[in-house]
Structure formats: C-alpha cells, structure tokens
Amino acid sequence: MLHLAALLLQCLPLAMGQYDRALRSCKSRVTTDEGTTWEYYACQPRSIAMKEYMLVKVDPPGITCGDPPERFCTHENPYLCSDECDASNPDLAHPPKLMQDDEKYGRPTYWQSITWSRYPEPLLANITMSWNKSIELTDNILITFEYGRPTIMMLEKSLDYGRTWHPYQYYADDCMEAFGMPAKNVQDLSITTANRIICTEQYSRWVGSKNEKNVSFEVRDRFAIFAGRDLKNMENLYTRMESMKGLKDFFTVTDLRIRLLRPALGGTYVQRDNLFKYFYAISNIEVTARCKCNLHAKECNFKDGGLQCECEHNTTGSDCGKCKKNFRAKSWRPGSYLPVPNGSPNICTAAGSAFGNCECYGHSNRCSYIDFLNIVTCVSCKHNTRGQHCQHCRLGFYRNASAELDDDNVCIECNCNQMGSIHDRCNETGYCECKEGATGMKCEDCQAAYYWKQGCIPNVCDDELLICQNGGTCLENQKCICPSGYKGVLCEQRKCNSEGKDCSTASTAYLSLPAGFLSALILQLATLISS
Numbered sequence: 001m002l003h004l005a006a007l008l009l010q011c012l013p014l015a016m017g018q019y020d021r022a023l024r025s026c027k028s029r030v031t032t033d034e035g036t037t038w039e040y041y042a043c044q045p046r047s048i049a050m051k052e053y054m055l056v057k058v059d060p061p062g063i064t065c066g067d068p069p070e071r072f073c074t075h076e077n078p079y080l081c082s083d084e085c086d087a088s089n090p091d092l093a094h095p096p097k098l099m100q101d102d103e104k105y106g107r108p109t110y111w112q113s114i115t116w117s118r119y120p121e122p123l124l125a126n127i128t129m130s131w132n133k134s135i136e137l138t139d140n141i142l143i144t145f146e147y148g149r150p151t152i153m154m155l156e157k158s159l160d161y162g163r164t165w166h167p168y169q170y171y172a173d174d175c176m177e178a179f180g181m182p183a184k185n186v187q188d189l190s191i192t193t194a195n196r197i198i199c200t201e202q203y204s205r206w207v208g209s210k211n212e213k214n215v216s217f218e219v220r221d222r223f224a225i226f227a228g229r230d231l232k233n234m235e236n237l238y239t240r241m242e243s244m245k246g247l248k249d250f251f252t253v254t255d256l257r258i259r260l261l262r263p264a265l266g267g268t269y270v271q272r273d274n275l276f277k278y279f280y281a282i283s284n285i286e287v288t289a290r291c292k293c294n295l296h297a298k299e300c301n302f303k304d305g306g307l308q309c310e311c312e313h314n315t316t317g318s319d320c321g322k323c324k325k326n327f328r329a330k331s332w333r334p335g336s337y338l339p340v341p342n343g344s345p346n347i348c349t350a351a352g353s354a355f356g357n358c359e360c361y362g363h364s365n366r367c368s369y370i371d372f373l374n375i376v377t378c379v380s381c382k383h384n385t386r387g388q389h390c391q392h393c394r395l396g397f398y399r400n401a402s403a404e405l406d407d408d409n410v411c412i413e414c415n416c417n418q419m420g421s422i423h424d425r426c427n428e429t430g431y432c433e434c435k436e437g438a439t440g441m442k443c444e445d446c447q448a449a450y451y452w453k454q455g456c457i458p459n460v461c462d463d464e465l466l467i468c469q470n471g472g473t474c475l476e477n478q479k480c481i482c483p484s485g486y487k488g489v490l491c492e493q494r495k496c497n498s499e500g501k502d503c504s505t506a507s508t509a510y511l512s513l514p515a516g517f518l519s520a521l522i523l524q525l526a527t528l529i530s531s
Helices: 014-024 175-179 219-227 234-243 515-530
Strands: 027-032 035-040 055-059 070-072 083-085 125-137 141-145 152-158 166-172 214-217 252-262 281-286 288-291 300-303 306-309 366-370 375-379 397-399 411-413 421-426 432-434 450-452 456-458 473-475 479-481
Touching: 125 281, 125 306, 166 175, 166 214, 219 234, 288 306
Parallel strands: none
Antiparallel strands: 027 035, 055 125, 070 083, 125 252, 125 288, 141 214, 141 281, 152 166, 152 252, 300 306, 366 375, 397 411, 421 432, 450 456, 473 479
16 A cells, blocks of 8 residues: 555545545536536546566667677676676577566566676666656656666656756765765755755665665655655645646656666775676666656557557647647646646637637637727737737747647747848748848848958959959958059059159059949949948
8 A cells, every 4th residue: 555655646545535536537527507517627647667668778889798798707706707698599698678577487587788897998888768758757766786786877867858868866885986976865855955866875885685686766755755754645745746846847757867887896896807797787677657648638558659648628749738729719738736636627728618719829828808999819929929819920030830820839030140131020931131232041141242241241352243453362352452553442543653654544454344333333342441
C-alpha cells in the first residue's frame, strides 16, 4: 500500500479515494432540473513502468565490451580474471538491451562497458533513455549496477527530446572534489528548495557488499517534503504543484541520460597493475511515470510506435496541449489539480457555446460587446495578433503561412533591418519596405552600385559603370586613386602645369559618356563627399 501511495497524484490514501477517482475520470453524466448533461473533471492516466517503452542508446561507439573480446576481473577476486566479454557469443555478450530485460531464474543479465585498460584516459559512457513523449515521474528512478557502483556519475534530463540537457542530480564519493558542491541528501531539502539540484555521496562510496547495487533518484522523498513521510497530505502537494514555479516541470522529462564518469574503485586508489577490474555494468533501469497529458486524458496507449494520450475535453496533440479545431473560443489551458476533490478541467469550448460566443483562435481569454457597433470583439489579443477575432498580425509581424490561425506562432516578427528599411513593418510574405539602394527580404543587402555603411550608400566608383578614368584605381568603391596629373571624383580632370597649360577639363574617354547623365552623377557624388 505504501508503494501505491507514493505514486504522484494517482493513488491517494484511502481517505482521499474520491479525489483519486476524480483525477482518473474525465467526465460523468449528471442529472439536473434541466436534464442530463456532462460534468467534467481534471483527469490523468495511471502510472506505469516505463522500461518497456523506452529506447536505450549507449555512446560513445565502442564503449560496450566484447568487440574485440576482452577478459575482466571483479573487485572480490581482482587477480582471478577468468571472466570474458565476447559480443560474438550470446552467452558471453553484454549488449545494451540487457538493461531493460526481465531477469530469468534470478540470474542478472547486464550491459557492460570495456575495461579501463587505457587509464589514465577517463572511462566515460552515456546511457540515454528516450520515450518520444513527455512523461511525469511518479516514483524513484532506480539504476542497478553489477560489480560496484560508479564513484562519479550524473543524471541529466531533457524536456525537448534531447536537443538540450540539464543536470538532474550529481553522484560522487567526494562531491566537493568531483563537482565543487557540498554533499547533500534529499532529506536536507525544504519546501522552498524541493526542486534544487544536489550532489549526493550516498550511493558512491565503496561498502564492499554485493547487495549494495542500487543508485536512486529519490522522487518520493521530494514528494514527502510537501505530503509528509507517509504521503497522506496529498492536497498540500497538489497545491504546491499549481503554485510553486517550476515544480511540475521538475518531475517532467522527455529523455533521461546517465553520464558515467568514473567506475567503482573497490575502496582504493586506481591500481594500475590490474586495470581489468574497472568497468561499468548495469543490469536494470526502473522508471515509473505517467504520460503527461495536462490533466486532459485518463488513458495513454502505445500505438504507432509510441505512447499517445487519448485526449478529452476537446483537446488534441501529443500532450493534449491545444484545443481541437472549432473548439477555440478561448485560449487552451492545462487542467488543474485544484480545487479538490475534482480539480478544474479547463475544457476547450466551441464558439457560440455556453462557455463563449466569440472565436478568438485561442489568442484571447476575454471578449467585449461594443454597443454602438453591435459586435462582439476579442480583448487583449496575445501572440502578436490583433483584430476583432485576433485573426490579423500586429504591425511589425506577418502571417506564418505554415501555421494554423490558432497556433501560438501564427505571427512572425518582421525583423526589418533598421538601417536599410523605411520602417519596421513588412508585407504579408515577410518582405520589408527598403530605402533607396537597399534590397533583400529584411533590407539587409545593397543593390549593385551601392555599398553598406550604416545603410546603403551609392558607390563613388566601381568596375562597371562608375569607372575611374585615365588609369585611376577604385578603392573599396569609395574613392578613385588618381595618377599624377589627374584629379576629380573619377580622375576625369587634368591638372594644370606650372605654366597654366594643358588644362583640359575632361578626357576623351570621359566625354564619351552621356554628358547630362555624367554631369548629374558627378554633382551628386561631390555633394555626398562634401557632406
């Protein structure tokens, strides 16, 4: 009974059985004076052993023993190295799948790493567990090691399917030396620090006993901070789950990763004359959790290769994280554990229903009636939307063509270049209105015959149209370097000699260009240079 009581928000003490029932059922038929109708409740799936559904990956490549075959010893018999790991022999192989199989006849089967034969190079291994689904931990994570627990390891978590990782708990025989952190146990935490990341020495010191195999991430002890040691005060835990920032997310994961940093040493320093007794071996990983369905589903089933919430309350998505189409009269919200005993379902409602009469595509929670116009309009549109139904994008944003109108990312910021664009607005395809000479979707580039200098400035010279005359060379499109005897913006003027002779105003090549065009161009360039 104690084990069942420990499962977060699922199996409550018998005194609170009604709350347990309410959280497990999404709705029920009730009869009122106006007839039979549905009454809705916050609901959630039951907790299950997630080992059956997890995908396990071990890296780096070659860290699993057996290829090539290798002998190893144990700390109990360090010089009797008669054991062998051979990937080509099923009886001697130790592949990753043995971390999640059922033990037969009481004999443990286990994954095993290579030995530390390359010491002092670190022996590092990562064990990644993935579900391709958000899950909520409801009991302790338990990792069973054969032949000694690591002296240093980490448990990490991901909330975005392995794209980013965050520490969950540190383990070491000396926390200060390994991680620069003082050693703590979960029992040292308080209500305000219940979701703090700690380093514990509880599971890493050598005890010389074959029975000391388990390393735990103590979920139940963190629940007990709020619900008491016997987990009877679950209402207080629910209240904290709703009010304490980050507490729900602390117990939510999509992936877990065990980082093995130093193997068991047998209570001594590394003995370099016998490195075959140092390795990792894991026989079992237990993760008890429930599918995260945001209190909008009572069932979560395995189909199409993964766990899926059977969403109710007119919600949809892998975590029931948005409203169904035509049920977006107000913004989607997760269900709530409060108030007891039934919680708040926060169901999605259709436009025109008893719960709402204006379609805002989930971008507003309020509507207002404008009397003199005789219309109902959405108030305080979110997600950078605007309009009577929050159906348009705010100035400075444009419509995401790949998103539905109810998507939180339906409006994308224009991000017009301030130097190259006339203003920060763009058209419906995201193109900004550019200043003269600027081009590109965001007005971040310059047209031909312009160069960038806090905006697009006309070229003084170039290698195509504005060619430096009389052998002059163009420096970075900004200045003609004229040879001796010539001057002018394009080196088009001959300098007078000391007798005042040979002062032609232009070279033949220069005069070959259209006179009106070139005169106007030189005048414009001279004005720019002088300014």
